[in-house]
Amino acid sequence: MHMPSKIEKKQAAAKLRKPPRDFSYTQNRELSWLRFDNRVLDEAFDETVPLFERLKFVSIFESNLDEFLMVRVGGLSDLAELKKQPVDNKSNMTASEQVEAVVAELPGLLDRWESIFKSIEGKLDTLGVHRARVDSLTPEERTFVTRYFQAYVSPVISPLVIDPRHPFPNLRNGALYLACGLDGVTDEESLLGLIEIPASMNRVVEIPSPTGTYSYILLEDVILACLDSCFGSYKPLDRALIRVTRNADIDPDGEGVEEEEDYRQHMKRILKKRLRLQPVVLAVSGSLEKQTLKTIRKALELSRRSVFTCDIPLNLGYVFGIEGKIPEHLRNELLFTPFKPQPNPTIDMTRSIREQVLQHDKLLFYPYEAMNPFLDLVHEAAYDPECISLRITLYRVAKQSRLCESLIDAAENGKEVTVLMELRARFDEQNNIEWAERLEEAGCTVIYGSEGFKCHSKICQLTYREGMALTRLTLLGTGNFNEKTAKLYSDFMLMTAHPGIGEDANLFFRNLSLGNLRGDYRFLGVAPVGLKPLIMRGLDREIQRALAGEPARVFFKLNSLTDREVIDKIAEASCAGVRVDMIIRGISCLKPGVPGKTENVHVRSIVGRFLEHARVYAFGVDSDMIYLSSADMMTRNTEHRVEIAFPVLDPTCRALVHEYMGMQLR
DSSP, X not given: OOOOOHHHHHHHHHHHSOOOXXXXXXXXXXXXXXXXXXHHHHHHHOTTSOHHHHHXXXXXXXXXXXXXXXXXXXHHHHHHTSSSOOBOTTTOOBHHHHHHHHHHHHHHHHHHHHHHHHHHHHHHHHXXXXXXXXXXXXXXXXXXXXXXXXXXXXXXXXXXXXXXXXXXXXXXXXXXXXXXXXXXXXXXXXXXEEEEOOTTSOSEEEEOOOTTOEEEEEHHHHHHHTGGGTSTTOEEOOEEEEEEEEOOOOOGGGGOOOTTOOHHHHHHHHHHHHTTSOEEEEEEEEEOOHHHHHHHHXXXXXXXGGEEEESSOSOGGGHHHHGGGSOHHHHHHHSOOOOOOBOOTTXXXXXXXXXXXXXXXXXXXXXXXXXXXXXXXHHHHHHOTTEEEEEEEESSOOSSOHHHHHHHHHHHTTOEEEEEEOTTSTTOHHXXXXXXXXXXXXXXXXXXXXXXXXXXXXXXXXXXXXXTEEEEEEEEESSOSOTTGGGTEEEEEEEEOOHHHHHHHHHHHHHHHHTOOOOOOSSOEEETTSHHHHHHHHHHHHHHHHHTTOOOEEEEEESOBOOHHHHHHHHHHHHHTOEEEEEESSOBOBOTTXXXXXXXXXXXXXXXXXXXXXXXXXXXXXXXXXXXXXXXXXXXXXXXXXXXXXXXXXXXXXHHHHHHHHHHHO
């Protein structure tokens, strides 16, 4: 018997090894995301967009970037501290290399952001929407500002001088502070002064102005204008607004729930901890002496490259608050024409929604159509004597939620109401905690999902008893059950009485209650186990068609594409001759049009007035197999979350999705 030699063993092992990964048609997700946010900023440069709406896009760009720095760069910064850093499987970059690449891109983006803000604000000023600046206040404005400061601001602020007895404080994530170097009363080295801008006060202070105009000054500029009176005998030498962005990439499940601790209390503890995590960047608006800035930077343990300066306000979220103050005669010129959702032509709002869904599936497409049929159906169920139970998953809900009020009504009316409230929905945790407490107090059964797997699916099921028979209505969405975002995000919602989908949904909720994530479903593709195989089967079907010489096509509508296995399968489909059309709003780690790799892949991004949020997976030249989904094709969604893809089986509903796909590809 031949015994293999060492050389033969090595050769055999080499054959079993995976081939080296091909990076020719993939790209880094962080850099792809920055390009997405740059596309958002492009809307601010688009002169076909009304002027004040362009200013809102400048604010959205900044808000997006803040979250990116907190979550993505914060998380990568943690990984960069490891001795053996993980390597990105789309770009072959280590965590530290990715952070360096992001930091290198930021100055150019921020310069573009600052320049367009100044340009738009200058044009608004000439039209009569005026932001007063400290260095250009008229005598009348200065008198008003001084009186306002003395009456309302001075009693609230707490100026702090940093010295050995008063150490550098913890600067809260995202909060605004006024910083200045101070000339001491003795020959001591200059000191640092800090004032936190009160978040409890209105940031926008209206200034008296001529009829037909609107003038305002920001609260921080009110304090800046009166800074000389804030520090007693200390004289400010320089001054600037500063804002710290801290790492917010904290894993609630990785922190450990204390024994017998209520999960809501655990999440409250996590939220407090997030305010004190390591700083990622420092933004400075104004001018600080070198020594003053060095003192702040060292206290925050930040490198020079992590400090960014500008000459415009920090945190532009205030612009949404002044929209309602724009003079009436300017509104048509400065704002989008008010949008009113159209009624769904297949639904008669004067009749029972339940009866109509029992007859035919209904597909809502908001914000172009109102969310009211869904809200009315749940409200109707809360008072319907035949409705015995309501079950729903909630990820992000409105602060004033008509939906949650209906769930409370249902529980108080004796219905069995089960709510899976996802407390880990980033930056919505506090709102979700508050609603969870209210729902539980009303008698709802509130559960919080499985450890390590956020429940991002959007599903609701209403169960009715008619005599001895049970009927189920299942409501599935691509976006949140949120009345506020339904006016801003484009999403689909399917309302169906299909018995097979109803059985799957019933099993889904039962599995959630038992903590079982490995359920087997006939119609639904449920992550973390069944969703990716559904996508792969659809792609494989089209690959086989193309290899057999038949027409083959795939359409994906997504927010992001980062899952390497899916990307490789799409490239395989392209090489087989499958035409792949994709509309990806945000991150795409796949590069289209690479010869011999992705030349049959076509990708476009749509950014506009409404946020593109729907996910569509369609297979076949005639899209004979269409799924809508809550899930993007990101590894976190396909493998590490509870997500649902659901089929569109009704011919009328499928035709509507097909028409929508065609419009977006024109």
